[in-house]
Amino acid sequence: MLEIANLSVTLPSRRGPLHVLRRIDLSMAKGQIHGLIGESGCGKTMTAMALLGLLPEGAVVAADRFRFDGDEVAGRVKTLRGRRIALISQDPAAALNPVLTIGRQMDDVIRSHHALPRPERQAKAVDILAATGLPDPQNLLRRYPHQLSGGMQQRVVIAQALATGADFLIADEPTTALDVTVGAQVLRLLRDLVASRGLTVLMITHDMDVVAETCDRATVLYAGISVEEGPVGALLDHPRHPYTQALLAALPDAAPHGARLAAVEGSIPPPTETLPGCAFAARCPHATAACAAPPPLRNAGGQSWSCHLELP
Ligand code: SF4
Secondary structure: OEEEEEEEEEEOOOOOOEEEEEEEEEEEOOOOEEEEEOOOOOOHHHHHHHHHOOOOOOOEEEOOEEEEOOEEOOOOHHHHEOOOEEEEOOOHHHHOOOOOOHHHHHHHHHHHHOOOOHHHHHHHHHHHHHHOOOOOHHHHOOOOHHHOOHHHHHHHHHHHHHHOOOOEEEEEOOOOOOOHHHHHHHHHHHHHHHHHHOOEEEEEEOOHHHHHHHOOEEEEEEOOEEEEEEEHHHHHHOOOOHHHHHHHHOOHHHOOOOOOOOOOOOOOOOOOOOOOOOOOHHHOOOOOHHHHOOOOEEEEOOEEEEOOOOOO
């Protein structure tokens, strides 16, 4: 469904070029949920913006391959936005207009993507709201966002994404603003929609529980680089890249009760820095002199990772 190879994005700034994405490889099969994992500043949201054609003015984009559903789309990716690709943002309250009814906001989306008379648009809105599990969708059309709970608002945002007709959804931390129970319901809804409608979802998250419960495969990003990719079970049970290992070791569940939590010491290199060798070298416990050169891509057990160590 999506195949990106060696995507880079550079933004202009007074401090010099900002290498916000250095080397992103992403391969996603139709009908799967693919996690995009990493700490803040690793390039998750910028990757989503590149996919939506929403990069800031002056952004320089390059890629060896940028294929969507079999077609090369480099340079025209924004034509897919709203037609094939839609975004589910992390804050539903901010995504919805507080002074317009849900009906009006659903109608605006449907009208801009489907040439239908008003009664059919309204019927479509009711159908899609019902498909997201919202009770009494007919009555919901007359309500305002502030009259809904956070979980209901997120379902409306998902309904808007579906109303565009898009079959590829980018879910940007979709449960961050929700409590645990409601977040779990939203994730279940996304899984159900993938199964029933054949959607493909890119799940941006820093939450490994979300990855474990929801995703089929995942890609780990570091400093704007894809450092590891694989099936979720293998990735979480046997992480190969030292950064993925450090990320998982830093989870609260990984530490014995009462013990000090592990941390990945140091910080991500700033985007102003050029990185001729391994981007993780300054923080990696296994770094050697060889790591000053670009690491090779390795493959085993369905996983791929970039590292000089044969078995990190
Ligand atoms: S290439 Fe070297 S520095 Fe980079 S992750 Fe592997 S061992 Fe660590």
